[in-house]
Amino acid sequence: DPFPSFPANTALIYHHGKLLALSEADKPYVVKVLEDGDLQTLGLLDYDKRLKHSFTAHPKVDPFTDEMFTFGYSHEPPYCTYRVITKDGVMLDPVPITIPESVMMHDFAITENYSIFMDLPLLFRPKEMVKNGEFIYKFDPTKKGRFGILQRYEKDEKTIRWFELPNCFIFHNANAWEEGDEVVLITCRLENPDLDKVNGTQNEKLENFGNELYEMRFNMKTGAASQKQLSVAAVDFPRVNESYTGRKQRYVYCTILDSIAKVTGIIKFDLHAEPESGKKQLEVGGNVMGIYDLGPGRFGSEAVFVPKEPGVSGEEDDGYLIFFVHDENTGKSEVNVIDAKTMSPDPVAVVELPNRVPYGFHAFFVNEEQLVHQQAEV
Known part of the structure; x- marks a missing residue:
């Protein structure tokens, strides 16, 4: 098997x-x-x-x-x-995407007409793992980052366009869309990942784990690629109002990371505003609309955006952010609900949980309509 x-x-x-x-x-x-x-x-x-x-x-x-x-x-x-x-749950035929060797490809993105694949130089290296006890993937700083853009419904990869940018790794994208001749990708970019830290074999603090928010642009007409830094370190787990998936949107919500697994706060970015230059740390101003700080000894999870109204007819940021918080001072875990528009320090709701929720990866909000329409079998 x-x-x-x-x-x-x-x-x-x-x-x-x-x-x-x-x-x-x-x-x-x-x-x-x-x-x-x-x-x-x-x-x-x-x-x-x-x-x-x-x-x-x-x-x-x-x-x-x-x-x-x-x-x-x-x-x-x-x-x-x-x-x-398809919307009816039918899987269409496979489309192989040719890349030179096996890499870790954790995420990708879609726009209205394209899918975006990331061939980034985090390479499969089982021999190093066996020989040196290292993580099974090894970052090669000598290779460029490659981004492949393919029409969404192509039956093969013949028309894929590959773009190069300085080497990096990306765990998570926020969203992507089309703007004129360009495809725009909003992502959390990692300059030089040390995956042995993720594997827990080294000090877990973030000296060499500087995830930053970036805008990347790929011109489908000229073949040019460019990137622009939108934040300082360290942010990850970007979420948007998913009614805008693949379409141009304005607000991105990320976690602020103290270490690989420890989230100290939630930050809101405005893509219509310019980042303030010369910043050394994440703080409100420029393109940072708000920060919800969890407080000393309290650590959270990815924040899921839940809109007050479905669709794109209302205001994009009119909704809530929901996330877990664990208080290491008291040993208690809770669910926090905050106002995504104001990022007010006063939560909308706090639900204390009977058990510890471990620090983890991703979360998902299931709405009432989805609960009602769940199918009873695979």
Whole structure:
């Protein structure tokens, strides 16, 4: 079995009446939310045996078409395979994406007409892991970062356009869209990742883990690529109002990181404002609209944006941010709900939890309509 059972512990997504629990080394698991809030695993989803490769933890659902776009990466050729899943849950034929060697490809992005793949130089190196006990992926600082842009519904990769930018690694993208001849990607860029820190083999503080918010532009007419730094370190887990997935939007919400796993606050960026130059730390001003600080000894999770109204007819930031907080002073965990528009230090709601919620990866909000329309089987 090429898919030993990996825990589906990275992220969640809802599509075609199914809540999917995801890990990029496996296929999706269908999970049902029961009336009492418990979770029931319904089983592995292989799309009528059409899915024969791993499935990213970060697929994208287009809110305008209800289609889902996804990919899987592998240690054997083809190192990346792209898939489109219709609004009715049917997986279309695989589109292999040719890249020179096996890399970690944690995320990708979509626009209205394109899908964006990231061939970044975090390379699969099992020998180093066996020999030196290092992380199985090794960053090569001599290679460029490559970004491949393909029309969303292409049946093969013949028309993919590859762009180069200075080397980096990216765990998470915020969003992407088209602007004239350009494709714009908003992302959290990492200059020189030390993955042994993620693996827990070194001091977990962030001296060499400076994730920063960036805007990248790829000109489909001229082939030019450029990038612009939008923040200082360290931010990650960017979220937007997902009613705007693949379309131009204004606000990005990130976590402020003290270490690999410890979130000290939530920060709101305004993409219409210019970043203040000369900043050494994250603070309000310029393109930083607000910071919600969790306080000493309190650490959080990715903040999920929940709009007050569905769709794009209202104000983009009119909604809430929901996230977990663990207080290391008291040992208590809670859910915090804050106002995404004002970023007020006074939470809208705090729900104390009976058990500890460990520091983790991603979160997902399931709304009432999705709960009602959950399918009963895989």
